[in-house]
Amino acid sequence: xxxxxxxxxxxxxxxxxxxxxxxxxxxxxxxxxxxxxxxxxxxxxxxxxxxxxxxxxxxxxxxxxxxxxxxxxxxxxxxxxxxxxxxxxxxxxxxxxxxxxxxxxxxxxxxxxxxxxxxxxxxxxxxxxxxxxxxxxxxxxxxxxxxxxxxxxxxxxxxxxxxxxxxxxxxxxxxxxxxxxxxx
Numbered sequence: 001x002x003x004x005x006x007x008x009x010x011x012x013x014x015x016x017x018x019x020x021x022x023x024x025x026x027x028x029x030x031x032x033x034x035x036x037x038x039x040x041x042x043x044x045x046x047x048x049x050x051x052x053x054x055x056x057x058x059x060x061x062x063x064x065x066x067x068x069x070x071x072x073x074x075x076x077x078x079x080x081x082x083x084x085x086x087x088x089x090x091x092x093x094x095x096x097x098x099x100x101x102x103x104x105x106x107x108x109x110x111x112x113x114x115x116x117x118x119x120x121x122x123x124x125x126x127x128x129x130x131x132x133x134x135x136x137x138x139x140x141x142x143x144x145x146x147x148x149x150x151x152x153x154x155x156x157x158x159x160x161x162x163x164x165x166x167x168x169x170x171x172x173x174x175x176x177x178x179x180x181x182x183x184x
Contacts, residue, residue, distance in 0.1 A: 005031050015040065020080060040118060047114065047123040049078035049172045050091040052101050052131040057183055058149040059176075060101050060131060065144065066166070074148075074158060075169040079140075081124075091126035097138045099147045103131035110175030114168055123168050125175045152176060152183045 007028040016023035021044035029036050052060040059076075066073040077098040081090040088106045096102055110125040139145055150158070152173075158164040159173055177184055 007031065007037075010036065012041075020044065042119050044080070044119060044121045045083070046081045046087070046121050047078060047168070048081055048087050048090040048094060048126060049076040049123065049168060050095040050106075050126050050128055051076055051109070051172055051176045052095050052099070052103055052128045053152075053180075053183065054101075054131045054149060057151065059152050059155050060095070060099050061148055061150055061155065061164075062098050063146040063148070069165075071165075073166050073169075074164045075166045076172050087124035088126055091124070091128065095128055095131070096135060097140075098143070098145055100133050100135045100137045101128075101131040101147075102134045103128040105129040109179040110171075112168070112171045123171070125172045127176065127179060152180075156184060 010027040012024050012026045015025040021042050024041045026039050061074050062077050063074045077095050079094045106128040109127045111122050114123050159170050
């Protein structure tokens with residue numbers, strides 16, 4: 001079987017502007033057989049998830065309402081990166097804003113394309129070690145957050161049994177397991 005082709009973009013127009021992302025209609029042409037197709041692409045800033053480990057090795061998670069599924073969701077703290085913000089800087093900011101925890105030795109332990117079929121962005125996973133509760137939370141206007149501590153093993157079990165159902169949170173826990181298998 002032949003290697004799949006990289007299709008050529010013929011044109012692109014904005015189909016929707018939704019504040020935190022834009023939807024583009026792209027018309028592509030296959031380079032070998034010239035067939036054309038229309039695809040929709042969501043352009044979004046990159047996302048970041050912090051994987052905060054406390055001084056006693058527990059993982060800080062938040063639970064919040066997610067409108068897409070209409071349910072509460074346990075997940076690592078995180079969000080959309082601001083313009084010109086580096087992933088580590090964004091993770092430290094999101095962690096402090098959403099949980100009041102701060103730590104040290106923050107570093108990227110992985111990345112993924114959240115849904116390359118329709119999204120153009122990257123999600124970054126940043127471990128932050130020796131975290132302690134040091135300040136009050138400062139959530140965004142529409143955030144209502146519950147914070148709790150779990151062992152990484154408990155968080156993995158929550159992912160396995162569906163309590164953590166956020167796919168990017170699953171990817172973040174996978175990268176945490178690769179980076180720090182001893183905490184599981």
